[in-house]
Amino acid sequence: MRLSETWGRPVDTKPRWDPLQPQLSELSEKELLRRIHVEHDQEAREELITRYLPLVRGLARRFASRGQPVEDLIQVGSIGLIKAIDRFDSERGVELSTYATPTIMGEIKRYFRDKGWAVKVPRALQDLNVKLNRVIERLTAELNRSPTIADMAAACEVSEEEVLEALESGRAYNSLSLYVGGSGDEDDSFEILDYLGNEEGAYEVVEQRRFLAPAMERLEERERLILHLRFFEGMTQTQIAARVGISQMHVSRLIRKAIEVLRQEMVPETEQSSGGVAA
Amino acid sequence: MDSDTVCICIPDKEVFIPLLRLVLGGMAMRKNVCYDDLDDLQLAVDDLLANRRPNGGQICMTVRVEGCQLDITVEAVIDDELCKRLEVASVETATEEEPAVLDTCRLLHSLMDGYEVQELSAGRYSIRMTKTCG
Numbered sequence: 485m486r487l488s489e490t491w492g493r494p495v496d497t498k499p500r501w502d503p504l505q506p507q508l509s510e511l512s513e514k515e516l517l518r519r520i521h522v523e524h525d526q527e528a529r530e531e532l533i534t535r536y537l538p539l540v541r542g543l544a545r546r547f548a549s550r551g552q553p554v555e556d557l558i559q560v561g562s563i564g565l566i567k568a569i570d571r572f573d574s575e576r577g578v579e580l581s582t583y584a585t586p587t588i589m590g591e592i593k594r595y596f597r598d599k600g601w602a603v604k605v606p607r608a609l610q611d612l613n614v615k616l617n618r619v620i621e622r623l624t625a626e627l628n629r630s631p632t633i634a635d636m637a638a639a640c641e642v643s644e645e646e647v648l649e650a651l652e653s654g655r656a657y658n659s660l661s662l663y664v665g666g667s668g669d670e671d672d673s674f675e676i677l678d679y680l681g682n683e684e685g686a687y688e689v690v691e692q693r694r695f696l697a698p699a700m701e702r703l704e705e706r707e708r709l710i711l712h713l714r715f716f717e718g719m720t721q722t723q724i725a726a727r728v729g730i731s732q733m734h735v736s737r738l739i740r741k742a743i744e745v746l747r748q749e750m751v752p753e754t755e756q757s758s759g760g761v762a763a
Numbered sequence: 764m765d766s767d768t769v770c771i772c773i774p775d776k777e778v779f780i781p782l783l784r785l786v787l788g789g790m791a792m793r794k795n796v797c798y799d800d801l802d803d804l805q806l807a808v809d810d811l812l813a814n815r816r817p818n819g820g821q822i823c824m825t826v827r828v829e830g831c832q833l834d835i836t837v838e839a840v841i842d843d844e845l846c847k848r849l850e851v852a853s854v855e856t857a858t859e860e861e862p863a864v865l866d867t868c869r870l871l872h873s874l875m876d877g878y879e880v881q882e883l884s885a886g887r888y889s890i891r892m893t894k895t896c897g
Contacts, residue, residue: 620798630799633792648788652781715865715873720799736802740809746865747813 517574532569533562536584540565543588547596557592564591612650615640617733621725624732630722654733655740702749707742710735766829767793773824775817775839783808783824787835790826791896794833800896803874807892808835810870814842816886836891838883846888850880 508516508531519528537558544557568584576583619639623631637644700708710728713719714735721739725732771786773779784805791801812822818840827834845867852868871878871892878892 630797632795632797633788633801634795636798644792645789648785648792651788652784655781655784711865715869718873721802722799732798736806740806743806743810743870 536565560595561588561592564588609650609653613654617731621731702745703742710738768827770825772821775820775822794828796896807874814845816840831897832895834893838889840886841888846880
């Protein structure tokens with residue numbers, strides 16, 4: 485998809501330079517918006533889009549390591565930018581950048597959501613899966629232990645079988661994705677994005693261990709830490725979740741994702757030797 | 764002490780593997796096993812079956828619950844080399860000096876209390892894993 489294809493209307497390429505008129509690049513954002521909304525000026529729209537593309541690129545790069553080409557994310561984010569420009573109301577008294585950022589982010593998240601589910605999972609189960617993520621976290625804190633299926637069912641007011649199904653449906657989700665299901669409303673979902681930028685001091689401990697196998701380098705620092713804590717320090721998922729500052733369900737997903745990555749990396753080696761991944 | 768046993772056999776195809784997880788979850792649920800332990804059990808079975816060598820046969824899983832202890836026996840055609848290593852590792856104790864290697868042996872060692880391997884026929888193995896929950 486090309487950016488120009490999303491604009492809907494053909495761009496007038498005839499030069500309209502007038503020495504008595506200021507260049508578009510010299511116009512204020514407010515004036516460009518006025519021209520877009522009052523005069524339906526396509527060139528003003530293009531100018532404003534161009535000015536805001538660095539914002540789109542910046543936001544897209546935050547998702548760079550999540551398995552999708554950044555260029556695709558920029559294209560998707562650009563759609564969000566265009567929607568924001570078209571819908572922006574100057575009378576609201578907020579800056580366009582303030583208004584555009586969540587719209588761009590929303591478009592990128594929606595893209596990850598749509599890419600994420602490997603098989604068709606009923607929306608109700610997706611939503612319950614997202615709800616369980618929060619419920620497990622809350623119950624763990626309240627009960628001071630990992631909750632049982634019955635605890636979760638009671639908290640969500642659903643049957644225990646539904647909880648099992650929802651947990652199982654979560655396995656259908658591609659853990660490389662940023663978005664872990666939900667209704668698509670930005671405020672009603674748990675997202676890895678919420679944790680970007682969090683640092684964990686104990687990463688250094690893992691770095692000091694000898695990661696002999698190249699396969700480990702394929703993992704992110706946090707994933708290496710989680711594997712180390714779970715399989716070499718004997719910590720439970722609940723304990724790891726508390727330490728790393730993410731939910732227990734998220735720990736579970738990251739463990740599975742990391743093991744899958746290692747398994748894929750191990751295939752050629754396993755065929756040649758008894759193999760294993762040093763940690 | 765009362766014990767309950769559930770057996771399930773599925774075609775050795777990826778699409779049926781989730782059924783094993785659901786049965787495991789169902790048994791764990793009835794014994795009030797916490798989510799932490801349930802995920803460990805499911806991950807252990809998943810990882811073991813990731814090493815299977817499908818031959819058009821069946822995977823059979825037996826889950827036996829007695830008190831707080833769960834016994835899970837998986838019968839399938841599984842990578843020979845892995846099963847040989849599992850056999851050795853199941854009776855060995857890792858030492859601090861050994862390089863820490865994250866493989867299926869290590870995973871089962873971490874996730875379960877114990878496991879044993881038995882060859883049933885050429886390439887077909889029975890892996891019995893135990894875990895005390897709660």
